[in-house]
Amino acid sequence: MQGTISISFTENYKLILNIKVGVDMKTDGKKLGKQTVKLENPPKIISAYSIVGPKEGDGPLRECFDQILNDDTCGKDSFEKAESEMMFTAITEALSRAKLKETDIDYLFAGDLLNQIISSSFAAREFSIPFFGLYGACSTMSESLSLASIIMDAGCAKYVVAATSSHFSSAERQFRFPLEYGSQRCGTCQWTVTGSGAMVLGHEGNFPEVTYITTGKVKDYGQKDPNNMGAAMVPAAVDTLVSHFKDTGRKPSDYDIIATGDLGKVGKELADKLIQEYGYDIRANHMDCGEAIFNGQLQKTDAGGSGCGCSAVVFTGYLYKKLMRKEIKSVLLVSTGALMSPTSSLQGETIPGIAHAVAIEMK
Structure with missing residues (x-):
């Protein structure tokens, strides 16, 4: 069914997002849809x-x-x-x-x-x-x-x-x-x-494989507070997740864990709520690396962790080892980024967000 959905979401920031739904999945060799690549020789x-x-x-x-x-x-x-x-x-x-x-x-x-x-x-x-x-x-x-x-x-x-x-x-x-x-x-x-x-x-050995890559788009819905980066990154995370599911035909339940990068406690709650508006429920298997790496109350880290190293160490230290032990078979790693700088914040600019998804599977 072709159509357009308009979503208003104003908790912590104003978000108006229009997407087309029901578009047939387009396959062109390795390319699936507009944003996803299926790797034919998975590393x-x-x-x-x-x-x-x-x-x-x-x-x-x-x-x-x-x-x-x-x-x-x-x-x-x-x-x-x-x-x-x-x-x-x-x-x-x-x-x-x-x-x-x-x-x-x-x-x-x-x-x-x-x-x-x-x-x-x-x-x-x-x-x-x-x-x-x-x-x-x-x-x-x-x-x-x-x-x-x-x-x-x-x-x-x-x-x-x-x-x-x-x-x-x-x-x-x-x-x-x-x-x-x-x-x-x-x-x-x-x-x-x-x-x-x-x-x-x-290319050799019994190790987790990278099977799909969904490259994100820069999304900016007016969030300006540099002290609330989780909210700034949520639209990009949700957009990339929805694009991944649409492009591949997969469902959230096809992954044992969907690991967002560093939305933190605040951003994770927003993402879980917003993506339901698109017909997907990730609450059962969604973890956020920023929420998982610290004990917020005991360590006084507020909403959780962030930074390039956040999803890097949670994946290499925690998720990769679970894959190797075959405790889980599949992870969708969705690292999220706030594309701000001190200069842009001081000039009153909004905070663009980006998220890239990588499917990693233990065959």
Whole structure:
């Protein structure tokens, strides 16, 4: 049935979204619909590594992470250098687990939150690997995994690394206030995760496969509060999820876990409610990495975690291991990002959002 649905959603922000429904699924080779790619030669995630800071190591997922830092400076003289060191460590250890050398790797896809993605670039200079530097805000883990998988599926590489990182202290003073300022936090605020995750992709072995990629569109529905990024990212997350289900013909129940990146507690509740307006119910298997990584009340992290490292370490530390143990068979990872900058916020700009979905399945 062809038609147009108009949805008004005004809780915490005004949202008016028009979508066409009932459009026949269009298939053109690997391309499904307008946003999704079905990988014909699905790459396998042959190793993964997660490293987190002390606060993340005190959270509910403490047993899942591969390395927990006692010192979030990593022995460096700045938090920015510490973040780059975390990424270097995550990539090095992921290569070691895959029993590969840096010379075996065809490409490195990586990104972070800092200006000119210096954490990734400075980590990449320590390796002799062709490098693609990426910025998708907190969606960067799914972005790097998406592009790494596409280049593998195209037959352009034998091994590829996808990585990302964030650090509370480096991001806090870039996007918000000096650390010494001691600003008051609100209930919708999220705590940038200190952590880095890296994955090595190959073609051989019994490992989880990347099967579908749904690339998100930038969505902006007028949210201006930089202290409520969960609400700003919800429209992009829902749009990407709906597009994925429409393009592939799949249902939420086809996945054991649908893991959004870092909507946090506030954003997760909004997403669960909004997507029902499109005829999908994800409440039974929806987890949010930002909500899961901290105990909000005990750790005083308000609405939960955020940052590039959030979905990176929750996937590499928690979800990947569940796939490897065959406790679950399928994950839809939907990392979400708020595409803001300190300059745009000070100029009164709204906050655009983006979300990319990657289907990962253990055959």
